Amino acid sequence: MxxxxxxxxxxxxxxxxxxxxxxxxxxxxxxxxxxxxxxxxxxxxxxxxxxxxxxxxxxxxxxxxxxxxxxxxxxxxxxxxxxxxxxxxxxxxxxxxxxxxxxxxxxxxxxxxxxxxxxxxxxxxxxxxxxxxxxxxxxxxxxxxxxxxxxxxxxxxxxxxxxxxxxxxxxxxxxxxxxxxxxxxxxxxxxxxxxxxxxxxxxxxxxxxxxxxxxxxxxxxxxxxxxxxxxxxxxxxxxxxxxxxKDVSYDDLIMDFSPDAPNGIVMEGYLYKRASNAFKTWSRRWFSIQKNQLVYQKKYKEQPTVVVEDLRLCTVKPCAEQDRRFCFEVVSPSKSCLLQADSERQQQGWMSAVQNSIASAFQERREDTLSPRERCSSVSAGSVNLVGGEQSNSGCKALEEVQAIPGNGHCCDCGEPAPDWASINLGITLCITCSGIHRSLGVHFSKVRSLTLDSWEPELIKLMCELGNTAINRIYEARIDEITIKKPHPSSPRQDKESWIRSKYVEKKFIHKLPETGRAPPLRRSSARRNRATTQEKPGTRPVLKPKPSRATLPRLTGLNPSEIMKNSFDSHKDDEDEEDLSGLHPGALLYRSAALQHFPVMADALAHGADVNWVNVAEDSRTPLIQAATVNSLAACEFLLQNGANVNQADSIGRGPLHHATILGHTGLVCLFLKRGADYNAKDIHQKDPITIAVDSANADIVTLLRIAKMNKEMREMDGFAQSGDETYHDIFRDFSQMASHNPEKLKRRSADIKIP
Structure with missing residues (x-):
């Protein structure tokens, strides 16, 4: 039948x-x-x-x-x-x-x-x-x-x-x-x-x-x-x-981006479209991306209406100025189309699909003889007319810096040369085929971004430069010699690449199995660490941590396993701490320790072995890895944890979240990062002090400015008729602080005597 x-x-x-x-x-x-x-x-x-x-x-x-x-x-x-x-x-x-x-x-x-x-x-x-x-x-x-x-x-x-x-x-x-x-x-x-x-x-x-x-x-x-x-x-x-x-009440299960679909439709679904007439009415239409075009139709048998003739001549961006939620805009030289999804996940899915389709359209027309730098220049020339060149310039910079890392000159999964896509939460570079497969895994496994077409924040570029294909493959392909599965090459069929990527990142077949010692209970707080925690509460003092190692001594170049790396990293503190066996750390504790030491490969190794990115160390005031990274003013480590799902508002036992600690210690760059990632500036600790009050008491004008601008921007956006006001200034100020925190952090330093810790 x-x-x-x-x-x-x-x-x-x-x-x-x-x-x-x-x-x-x-x-x-x-x-x-x-x-x-x-x-x-x-x-x-x-x-x-x-x-x-x-x-x-x-x-x-x-x-x-x-x-x-x-x-x-x-x-x-x-x-x-x-x-x-x-x-x-x-x-x-x-x-x-x-x-x-x-x-x-x-x-x-x-x-x-x-x-x-x-x-x-x-x-x-x-x-x-x-x-x-x-x-x-x-x-x-x-x-x-x-x-x-x-x-x-x-x-x-x-x-x-x-x-x-x-x-x-x-x-x-x-x-x-x-x-x-x-x-x-x-x-x-x-x-x-x-x-x-x-x-x-x-x-x-x-x-x-x-x-x-x-x-x-x-x-x-x-x-x-x-x-x-x-x-x-x-x-x-x-x-x-x-x-x-199954819970099919959400649309996440039916979001399907298929770049190799046999019917040529790489993405389809319902969206609301705002009319261009004087009434600005919204109508729900069935949209699809096919043949490098964005089209929609009301009924199945009617002729589709073309929104964008050629995706290479457009760009897509979120639209937060509208009163309606989940809006984004597809901009072309002749017109712009304002669209609305049913949820934030659908909004991100459609924006990613349009970006991937734009990249695919360029890839189909691109000559094989062009070098990565020449390809970046050609894309920049087309993007300047649409977005003023800022996005393309950051893309060129990201391409140059990220591909300069040893091992990043070839795709992490298939080895294709000159990859111009990246997974920002894994810290690897990818070719366009593997990037499409990574995107299909879901953002909880891999967050894909173009090195040439997307905008890159300075902290993201720093994060990509801290990891790289060599370091990640040492983790995710550690047992490749023990398994008969053959790694795909650039000319392998897409099915082989997809099977390899799923086995590598989803099923994690090639990582070293966690020994029983790695399932030990949480760490005990040593007396020396308790003394340092007590000292940290005093004004003008900060915890003593071993400086971050240079790239030449990073774990990915030493060949040591995470336990040996961590043991070597703590050798300098043997006089200050009780003897502690770090070889038995379970992944959550390993992530917690490595976050404070800014050991990115070890952090990635802990996450690969199932570490909870929001793991709580009950022995140390219920702090999280994100709070540990914030206390040592590591912008890239905080960005790495946030990209892997860290909760920016998770507080410790005294009610202080990462934003509190960054404010207390005067880390202006981290304050800027946490605010951009949705940190709550109204959260109060057990002393009933929020970050704004702490910043005012510390007389830190930069942080006070950031916190008040963020608060004012939110209040203005909540008022009818003022959604546009303040947005450009807000983003400009935060962009300047981000650039300064990444490239000129000394300009944001204060004297320790000026810090008043409540």
Missing amino acids: TVKLDFEECLKDSPRFRAAIEDVEGDVNELETRLEKLVKQCNSMLEAGRTYCQHSKSFVNGLRELGHHCSEDKTMGVSRINTHLETLVSLGIELIEATQKSVRMKLQSFVKDDVKRFKDVRKEFERSSETLETALGRNAQAPRGKQHEVEEASLALLNARRIFRSEALDYVLQINVIESRKKTEILMAMLSLMEAQALFFQQGHQSLTELEEYRRQLSDEHTQLVLNSAREKRDMEQRHAAIKK
């Missing part, structure tokens, strides 16, 4: 799915009309048959009476004819009863039960579809500044989408079931009727003999169809139950 509709397609609720639904409903309506007509014709035939049988009985009785009258005449032979006719009349009555059971009752039951059940499920589907459409509109219209309305609209949308997905799955199941049953029921009715006719026409055996083989064939086919239908129905019900158990 061929499945009429697929369960996965109904989750997208695309115009293609809606068109298929309309076709199915039309088929069912036509089938119902024809079956009702057939049932009426069958009733007329049965009534005529009963009349025929009644008259036949009268005729047979007349013959019997005639036979009694002519019983003495042996030549008449009426009795034998009468017996034969009685048999024929009996067979006729049986034929009518069989027709009643096999045709009329079965078809009538199919119309009343199965078709009625189909219509009931369809009504529930249509009702849930209308509810979802209303919830989507309400969610899209929820103002950014009214949080209670946003929460109500989001909750209503969540419930409506869950109900709709459930009803859609039930509807598709019912469609497939009725498609299967109509074949078996109609065929069964016809087969039963043919068997009754065969019994009735015994005197016409010669004519029925020609249909005997055909009847057997239909009988065998019917038996096989019943078996296949039962098996497929069971499989569909199991799949239906499995999918229904």
Whole structure:
């Protein structure tokens, strides 16, 4: 049996799915009309048959009476004819009863039960579809500044989408079931009727003999169809139950970026589009990226409307000035198109898809003879006209600095030369094919960015320069010689590359297995560390940590394992600390220790072995690795932890988060970084002091300026009509501080005597 509709397609609720639904409903309506007509014709035939049988009985009785009258005449032979006719009349009555059971009752039951059940499920589907459409509109219209309305609209949308997905799955199941049953029921009715006719026409055996083989064939086919239908129905019900158990109320599961899709559509889904007329109305349309173009359509069969003719001539950026959430803008030389997604994840997915499509469009037109520097220059020339050249200049700088790291001149996974893509949370460079595969893994595994097309903050460039392909491959390919899987090369098929990347980063088949000693309980706080923690609370003092090693002594060039590296790093503190066995550190503790020492390869090794990036050291005031990195003023280490999911607002046991510690210690660059990553400047510690109060008490004008600008910017954005005001200044100031923190940190230093720790 061929499945009429697929369960996965109904989750997208695309115009293609809606068109298929309309076709199915039309088929069912036509089938119902024809079956009702057939049932009426069958009733007329049965009534005529009963009349025929009644008259036949009268005729047979007349013959019997005639036979009694002519019983003495042996030549008449009426009795034998009468017996034969009685048999024929009996067979006729049986034929009518069989027709009643096999045709009329079965078809009538199919119309009343199965078709009625189909219509009931369809009504529930249509009702849930209308509810979802209303919830989507309400969610899209929820103002950014009214949080209670946003929460109500989001909750209503969540419930409506869950109900709709459930009803859609039930509807598709019912469609497939009725498609299967109509074949078996109609065929069964016809087969039963043919068997009754065969019994009735015994005197016409010669004519029925020609249909005997055909009847057997239909009988065998019917038996096989019943078996296949039962098996497929069971499989569909199991799949239906499995999918229904999943949480399909969110759209994350159906976000699908496929650069190698056979139909040429690399991304598709619903977006709201703002009209360019004076009313600025928003309409929900089905968008898709295909043939290096961004197009949309309202109905499946209508001609798509082209938004961007050539993706190489456009750029995409988030649009925070709008009152509506999740907006982004696709800008081309001739026009701009303002779009809105249903969630932040969808917004990021669409923006990434457009960026990847832009990169693919350039890649297809790029000459193989161009060097990376020449490719960067050609892309910069096209980008200057759109975004003023700032983004492309940062991309060129990122390309030059990151590719200069040993090992980064070739793709980390397949070895293709001159890669111009990167994974910022892993710190590696990638070719365009491997970058697409990394993007499909999800941002919780790899965050992909272009070295030439995207903007690069200084702290991100510093982070990329601290790691590199050589260091990461030492971790993720540590056991490659022990496994028979062959590493792909540049000309390997995409399927081989995807299998390798998933085995390497998702399944982590090639890393060193964690020994039992690496599962030891959390570290005990040593007396020397307790003394330093007490000293740290005094104004003007900071914890003593070993300086960050130079690149020549980084662990990735030593060949030591993480435990040996950490042991060597702590040798200088043996006089100050109790003896502590670091070889037994579990990944969370290892990440905690290495964050304070700014050992990036060891941090990456700890994360690869499953370290919780928000691991809490209860023995040291419940501090986290991010707080440890903040105390030593490591901008790149903090950025590395944040890119790997660290919580910027997680506080220690005295209520101080990373922003508190950066403010207390006067690390202006870190304050700027944490504010950009969403740190809460209103959070209070156990002394009821927030970072603004601490900065004012410390007389740190730079930090006070940053905190107050961030607060003012948020307040202005929450006021109607002031969303635009303050945004450019806010971003300019934070950009200047970021540049200074990365390139001229000495300008942000203060005297320790000026620091007042509450």
